[in-house]
Amino acid sequence: MKIVIVGAGEVGTHLSETLSVADHDVTVIERDETLADALSETIDARVIKGNGSSASALLRAGVNKCDFFLAMTSSDEINLVSASLAKALGAEKTFARAHDSTYRDNSLINHQRHFGIDHLVNPEALAAVELAKRIRNPGRVAVEDFGRGQIEVKSIEIQQGAKVVNIPLKELRLPGNIRIGLINREGENLVANANTTLKVGDQVTVFGHPDSLFETKALFDPSSKGSAKIAVTILSGSEIAISLARLLSNPRFKIRIIEKDLKLCQSLAERLPNVTMIHGDGTSLRVLEEEEVGHSDFFVACRKDDEDNIMTCLQAFKLGAKHTMLAINRADYIEILEKLSNSLGVELAVSPRVAATNEVLRYIGKKPFIELEENAQGAQDSNCIIELDIAEKSAVAGKRIRDVAWPKECVLVGHEHNYMPKTPTGDDVLQAGDSIIAIICKSRIKELLKLTK
Structure with a gap:
């Protein structure tokens, strides 16, 4: 695959390293000469020094012939412009990193559709999804989330x-x-x-x-019936923490955020009215004891400092918190934390850049569909969960789900239209460009592909 990446920061570098090792043809555009030089010395990829939101720089990188374009700088605006230009210049699939929730809010305008971008990626929000999955139901089955x-x-x-x-x-x-x-x-x-x-x-x-x-x-x-409320204490009012609090907005969760910055505390209190904001230094053992963190069902450390997150989780665990989890910026710490999970008490460590890389890698492959999970081992007739797109000339385009003669041993469990995912009903109309997720017997996949292509 020919892949062009804009940005050689943490996320962009991790993606370029992962994709180049997988033998993809990778080109990276980076305007900072120091970062560009460092990257060219460490990975087997073409590195161009230039502005990723410049059409001429994009054409030099070959976006008009690329299979995937990934705008992963720390600037949302550059990413949106860059990905939009790349799509107009001929890039097959475009991804843009969008940190600010404003660009994911579709209440006034759908930025993704407006800029013609195939996928908006927020590493912090993806990390929050991983944390929320464990909190919502620690015993849930392991499967990729849809939408x-x-x-x-x-x-x-x-x-x-x-x-x-x-x-x-x-x-x-x-x-x-x-x-x-x-x-x-x-x-x-x-x-x-x-x-x-x-x-x-x-x-x-x-x-x-x-x-x-x-x-x-x-x-x-x-x-x-009648389950007790789940007490969740979050360290820091970071982007991950905000996303996590929104994902846990159901009344069954009692959420508190400990934040050292008073102004940020006041701002978050207005934005998250159902969350209890605590002004204090959450890395202080005294504060953790005063706020009775040991009574929490879940303690989640989301600061940008990895060492603070690790040490605070250790303190919360010693104080009696039932479950402790954290966000980690240095992905190489994860393996160590997993090995020491029993002694440290950290049940889950999530890296935003790894979460972003995994999200992109889901779409980079030669298969006409994405296999999310296999539900039985070995046999050809085992069942799997797959995600695929509805093509322009598909036999199902323009039809209601209930009117389609789906293959036997196939059931639709997800439908995304205009970038809005939901569980489908029989009256939903499938359109070209929509994505669907289905449970299907492996031997029936070819039948489903004939319908959707």
């Missing part, structure tokens, strides 16, 4: 007395457009269909918005 955390997947066992037992799925009225995708019954995986009925003991895989998943849990497991 940047707006759709999650969860495995639930049907318990005695559940209201969903012995009722065909077509007659169930699950709130929040929850979709049941896979059923494990007595060791056998079954792809759900309209006539499937659920039985006590079934392990079902359900898809939907995280809040909807929580609200419907009682339908499958009556004993889960």
Whole structure:
């Protein structure tokens, strides 16, 4: 693949290193001569010194013939302009790093669509999604999120007395457009269909918005009603912390943020009215003791200083916090933290640049679809979760989901239209350029590709 990257900062450098090692044809544009020289000496890639938002520099880098264009500088404005120009000049797929939430707010204007950019990437928001997944449900199944955390997947066992037992799925009225995708019954995986009925003991895989998943849990497991609130204490009012607080906006979470900067505290108190802001130095043991951090269900350190995050998590763990997690800027620390997790008590360390790299790598491959997870081992007829796009001349473009003759052993569990992801309904109309996510038997993938291409 021919890939052009603008920016040789932390995220851009990590991406260029990862992609060049994977034998991709990588070109990096960097205006800072020191950074450009350092990068050219450390990776096997072409490095151009220039302005990434200049059309002439982009053409010198060959964006008109590139498969992927990644604008990853620390400036949102440069990234948006650069990616928009690259798309106009002929780049196949464009990614732009967008740090400011203003550019991801679609209430007034959809910046992604306005600038013609295929994907907006926010490393801090992606890191927050990883943290939120663990907090929302520590026992959730491991699968990539669809739509940047707006759709999650969860495995639930049907318990005695559940209201969903012995009722065909077509007659169930699950709130929040929850979709049941896979059923494990007595060791056998079954792809759900309209006539499937659920039985006590079934392990079902359900898809939907995280809040909807929580609200419907009682339908499958009556004993889960009346769960106590989950206390979450976050160190620092950083971008990761703000994104995490928004992802945990459901009333079942009691969120506190400890921030040293008084002005930032006051600002966040206005922006996050349901979050308790605490003005204080969260790295101080005295402050942690005064605020009874040891009573927290989750303590999450999100400062920009890795050492502060590690030491504060260690203190919170010693004080009695049930779960401790942190954001880490130096990705090479993660392996060490994992090895010392028992003694340090850190259950999860998330790196924004690694999260951004993983998000981009999901799309860089030669397959016409992205395989998110395999649900059975070995056999050709095992089931998997895949994500793919609806092509311009696709047989399903312009049709309602319910009117399409989908392959057997295939169920749609996600639909993204105009960059807005959700769980689909039968009345949703598929359009060229939309993305869908499906659970499907591997032997049926070719049938699905014929419909969507």
